[in-house]
Amino acid sequence: MKFFIDTANLKDIQEAVELGVLDGVTTNPSLMAKEGIKGTDAVMAHYKQICELVDGDVSAEVIATDYEGIVREGEALAELHPNIVVKVPMIRDGVKAIRYFSDKGIKTNCTLIFSAGQALLAAKAGATYVSPFVGRLDDIGADGMLLIQQIVDIFSNYGYPTQVLAASVRHIPHLIQCAELGADVVTCPLSVITGLLSHPLTDKGLATFLADHAKVNG
Numbered sequence: 393m394k395f396f397i398d399t400a401n402l403k404d405i406q407e408a409v410e411l412g413v414l415d416g417v418t419t420n421p422s423l424m425a426k427e428g429i430k431g432t433d434a435v436m437a438h439y440k441q442i443c444e445l446v447d448g449d450v451s452a453e454v455i456a457t458d459y460e461g462i463v464r465e466g467e468a469l470a471e472l473h474p475n476i477v478v479k480v481p482m483i484r485d486g487v488k489a490i491r492y493f494s495d496k497g498i499k500t501n502c503t504l505i506f507s508a509g510q511a512l513l514a515a516k517a518g519a520t521y522v523s524p525f526v527g528r529l530d531d532i533g534a535d536g537m538l539l540i541q542q543i544v545d546i547f548s549n550y551g552y553p554t555q556v557l558a559a560s561v562r563h564i565p566h567l568i569q570c571a572e573l574g575a576d577v578v579t580c581p582l583s584v585i586t587g588l589l590s591h592p593l594t595d596k597g598l599a600t601f602l603a604d605h606a607k608v609n610g
């Protein structure tokens with residue numbers, strides 16, 4: 393399973409890189425805004441910085457919602473760095489653009505997936521990744537994990553190469569369930585990745601080992 397970090401924060405990305413378990417990065421316009429990145433030049437420069445930090449795919453989202461605009465923005469993003477994956481919303485013109493990008497060999501991540509049908513459509517258009525939003529489905533009382541299971545099963549039934557990138561992953565049980573269900577990728581905040589380190593019995597066991605060692609060795 394690949395671990396992506398869902399942030400545009402360079403410090404968090406660097407910390408995840410240093411842990412040695414990071415496979416890529418996802419961003420979105422909200423995450424870019426949270427870092428105060430504004431204006432096309434600054435946005436492009438920021439994506440480039442992220443790409444230089446990480447040896448893996450970096451999803452950069454288009455703002456346009458019309459076919460020509462999505463293609464124009466996506467091509468400019470893809471030219472920035474080979475790590476860039478053009479993130480495209482699940483809308484009619486987005487699906488058309490994913491087909492265009494796929495035919496040109498440009499990697500895509502179809503975002504804002506909330507149903508198995510949307511995922512199937514994106515896969516048929518040639519998306520590299522689909523991003524079902526687990527947490528946001530849970531927020532409205534739906535079952536985010538059921539969607540992951542449906543998409544994993546459907547893609548496996550037909551051998552679609554599109555990867556299931558579980559997004560809006562908010563906590564450790566989300567991540568573990570995605571792993572159990574066979575999602576190809578999870579993207580989550582740094583706190584969820586580092587949260588995997590901890591168990592009270594690990595802390596207690598280590599303290600005992602060190603204390604026993606000190607008793608004999610001083």
Ligand code: G3P
Pocket residue numbers: 398418420523525527528559560561562579
């Ligand atoms: O990758 C999508 C993600 O950023 C959405 O997460 O927690 O805002 O639903 P969240």
